[in-house]
Amino acid sequence: MLSFYDSSGKPMRMPNVYRGLVTASVVFAAREPVEALLSSRGETGKSVSMTFEQDETVAASDTLPLVVGIGGTIGGVSSTERALRIALDAVEKQGYRTQMFGGADMARLPLYDPKATTRTADERAFVEAVRGASAVIIASPGYHGSISGVVKNALDLLEETARDERPYLADMPVGLIATAYGWQATGSTIAALRSIVHALRGWPTPFAAAINTQVTKFDDEGGANDPAVIEQLCLVGRQVARFAPLSEPAN
Numbered sequence: 177m178l179s180f181y182d183s184s185g186k187p188m189r190m191p192n193v194y195r196g197l198v199t200a201s202v203v204f205a206a207r208e209p210v211e212a213l214l215s216s217r218g219e220t221g222k223s224v225s226m227t228f229e230q231d232e233t234v235a236a237s238d239t240l241p242l243v244v245g246i247g248g249t250i251g252g253v254s255s256t257e258r259a260l261r262i263a264l265d266a267v268e269k270q271g272y273r274t275q276m277f278g279g280a281d282m283a284r285l286p287l288y289d290p291k292a293t294t295r296t297a298d299e300r301a302f303v304e305a306v307r308g309a310s311a312v313i314i315a316s317p318g319y320h321g322s323i324s325g326v327v328k329n330a331l332d333l334l335e336e337t338a339r340d341e342r343p344y345l346a347d348m349p350v351g352l353i354a355t356a357y358g359w360q361a362t363g364s365t366i367a368a369l370r371s372i373v374h375a376l377r378g379w380p381t382p383f384a385a386a387i388n389t390q391v392t393k394f395d396d397e398g399g400a401n402d403p404a405v406i407e408q409l410c411l412v413g414r415q416v417a418r419f420a421p422l423s424e425p426a427n
Contacts, residue, residue: 240272240273241272241273241310241311241425242272242273242274242305242308242309242310242425243267243272243273243275243310243311243312243313243417243420244274244275244276244277244306244309244311244313245260245261245263245264245274245275245276245277245312246260246276246277246282246312246313246314246315246330247278247315247316247327247353248277248282248315248326249326250279250280250282250283251279252279253278253279255317255387255392255393255394256279256316256353256355257278257279258394258395258398258400259315259355259385259394259409260276260278260313260353261398262400262406262413263353263385263409263410263412263413263416264276264413265398266409266410266412266414267311267313267416269413270413270414270417271417272310272417272420275305275309277302277330279326281298282326282329284296285298285299285302285329285330285333287329288332288333288335299333299336302330303333303334303337306334306345307337307342309425310348310421310423310424310425311348311350311416311417311419312348312349312350312351313351313353313412314327314331314351314352314369315353315354316355316365316369317355317356319361321361321364321365322364322368323354331372331376334376343377344377345376345377345378346376346377347378347379347422347423347424348379348423349378349379349381349415349416349419350373350380350381350416351380351381351413351415351416352366352369352373352380352381352384352385353384353409353412354369354387355387356388357388357390358390359386359388362386369384379419382415383408383411383412383415385408385411387405387408392405
């Protein structure tokens with residue numbers, strides 16, 4: 177069994193993101209336990225490469241847990257999508273891969289028909305992405321006090337997972353973001369999102385980001401005019417990444 181130590185010498189778990197890797201190179205700090213190991217083997221240096229045996233060989237990028245982002249509006253890149261992208265970037269910095277379904281992606285989804293016997297390629301791609309996810313972040317604009325129809329339609333499509341071993345968003349951490357032209361709709365939109373996530377058996381993460389687009393303006397470079405808003409969105413991403421290892425994908 178391999179032991180990992182942080183910079184202070186405390187034992188640490190192997191990060192979840194290394195699951196499934198065939199090989200990994202681990203660079204150790206100059207700690208006494210490592211130096212003793214190298215001395216016992218007649219080796220010197222502070223860097224050592226180790227091989228982790230696995231049942232099958234897979235590409236490193238394919239083994240990283242997936243976080244799916246759902247959000248946006250019809251009619252071009254919106255503040256909602258920009259906010260979601262910032263949160264997903266924070267997730268990626270924690271060692272996860274992400275997949276985003278923005279407004280244009282959701283606009284291609286037909287109105288959900290529970291009696292339909294076939295699904296379009298876009299519908300299947302959306303459902304399969306959520307099936308394979310360890311966590312989800314949902315971002316919605318506040319339209320007349322609640323979430324937008326295009327976001328709700330996408331979430332309704334998750335009924336396709338009802339008979340899965342892990343149905344809907346069961347046991348998945350779900351980060352929430354609401355944008356609105358004014359404060360009133362942000363609160364009610366987040367409340368609506370939490371109710372929907374509960375109905376889908378998911379776990380809303382403790383912090384949800386409420387953004388007043390009358391005050392906050394996003395740019396095309398992935399930033400915003402208020403650093404506090406960026407930090408809130410990053411916190412959503414970090415909390416999702418922290419809880420994601422508790423969830424097991426359906427496929």
